[in-house]
Amino acid sequence: MHPPYLVDVHTHLQFAAYLHDYEAVIKNALDRHIWMVNVGTQYGTSCDALFLAERHAAGVYAAVGLHPSHTGASHLDPQELKDLEKARVFTEVGETFDYAAYKKLAEHPKAVAIGECGLDYFRMREESKTKQQEVFEQHIALSHEVGKPLMIHCRNAFDDLIEILKAKSYHLKDDAGVIHFFSGTVENAKKLLDLGFSFSFGGVITFTRDYDEQAKYIPLDRILIETDAPYVAPVPHRGKRNEPIYVVETAKKLTEIKNISLEEIAQKTTANAKHIFNLPLSSHLMRDSLS
Numbered sequence: 001m002h003p004p005y006l007v008d009v010h011t012h013l014q015f016a017a018y019l020h021d022y023e024a025v026i027k028n029a030l031d032r033h034i035w036m037v038n039v040g041t042q043y044g045t046s047c048d049a050l051f052l053a054e055r056h057a058a059g060v061y062a063a064v065g066l067h068p069s070h071t072g073a074s075h076l077d078p079q080e081l082k083d084l085e086k087a088r089v090f091t092e093v094g095e096t097f098d099y100a101a102y103k104k105l106a107e108h109p110k111a112v113a114i115g116e117c118g119l120d121y122f123r124m125r126e127e128s129k130t131k132q133q134e135v136f137e138q139h140i141a142l143s144h145e146v147g148k149p150l151m152i153h154c155r156n157a158f159d160d161l162i163e164i165l166k167a168k169s170y171h172l173k174d175d176a177g178v179i180h181f182f183s184g185t186v187e188n189a190k191k192l193l194d195l196g197f198s199f200s201f202g203g204v205i206t207f208t209r210d211y212d213e214q215a216k217y218i219p220l221d222r223i224l225i226e227t228d229a230p231y232v233a234p235v236p237h238r239g240k241r242n243e244p245i246y247v248v249e250t251a252k253k254l255t256e257i258k259n260i261s262l263e264e265i266a267q268k269t270t271a272n273a274k275h276i277f278n279l280p281l282s283s284h285l286m287r288d289s290l291s
Contacts, residue, residue: 004035004059005266006251007273008244009200010116010151010180010226011036014048017079017230017241022052026060029244035059036244037277039116039151039180041067041080042095046105053110058280063113063151064105066097068120071135072128079230097135099142106146112277114143115151116180119164122155133164140168143177149276150177152197158184162191172196175276181228186217193222198276200224203234203242206253215257220268224276225250 008029013022013036029036038053040046040063049062069075072094081087106114117139119132143150150172154161165172176196181204182189189199199218202225205211215223227233227250229242234249251265258265273279 002033004270005033006225006247007270008034008036008227008247009178009224009273010039011229011244012039014038014045014052015080015230016082019082025243030059032245034244034247037061037063037112039063040065041116042070043101050105050108050110061110061112063115064102064111065115065117065139066095066135067116067153068118068132070095071131075123097138099138103142106142106148113149113151114139116153117150118153119157119161120153120155121157136164137168140171144171149173149175152177152179154179158188165195169195178224178276180226182214186214189214189218198222198224198272200226201250202226202228203232203246203250206234206249207238212257220258221272223269224272225269
């Protein structure tokens with residue numbers, strides 16, 4: 001197995017969107033020296049992420065956790081859950097976080113992070129705020145117990161997220177985890193940097209300038225790259241199903257924003273992924289062209 005050129009730190013190839021071709025999509029990425037972390041959003045997709053990781057000696061890893069939107073009634077996404085009849089029932093009530101069950105998954109050697117977890121106030125009933133916060137605190141405790149970083153989702157909730165993390169800071173590792181698809185402000189970034197977090201950027205930066213200031217502000221040693229596939233495909237693949245191979249477009253855009261070479265972006269973001277997720281990567285990084 002070649003060491004990676006790039007690491008897609010947040011993707012979902014265990015989702016229904018890849019039901020018929022996930023192995024081909026994984027092979028295509030690995031052939032291009034792109035490694036990945038498939039991220040769980042509830043118990044079933046966390047198990048499936050580990051299933052994919054177990055099928056590969058290296059290059060495919062998992063994060064296990066309960067997405068904040070799934071702690072209560074949530075939007076039905078046919079790209080995510082495979083059994084739509086069960087999914088309709090699930091999205092009406094959500095999932096109760098079973099700490100012991102998730103701990104068992106988290107202890108798996110191919111599970112490299114806890115999440116995606118966090119807060120999402122975008123589609124939310126007011127009464128679900130408390131439940132989301134309680135479940136997030138359980139993920140923080142699990143991260144502390146198993147010694148693995150957090151994979152955090154946050155939408156329209158950064159003030160509350162930061163307050164919870166500050167209150168639980170004694171539970172955080174030095175490299176506390178990753179704020180995925182970072183959409184906060186520079187001030188949010190400053191506070192999260194102080195708490196030990198890194199940040200991943202995805203395809204959205206290729207078609208909007210809304211995150212340029214944040215990406216310029218955050219030091220390169222705290223930046224990672226992701227796709228969030230199957231969602232938010234980058235330019236020039238807008239409108240298509242996203243895949244890990246498209247993470248190179250995010251890397252290319254970061255070269256413009258940070259005014260550094262693609263090689264430096266590749267080397268540093270891959271080294272960051274190795275460090276945060278304790279991936280067994282060689283210190284030598286591939287120099288293959290991904291064009």
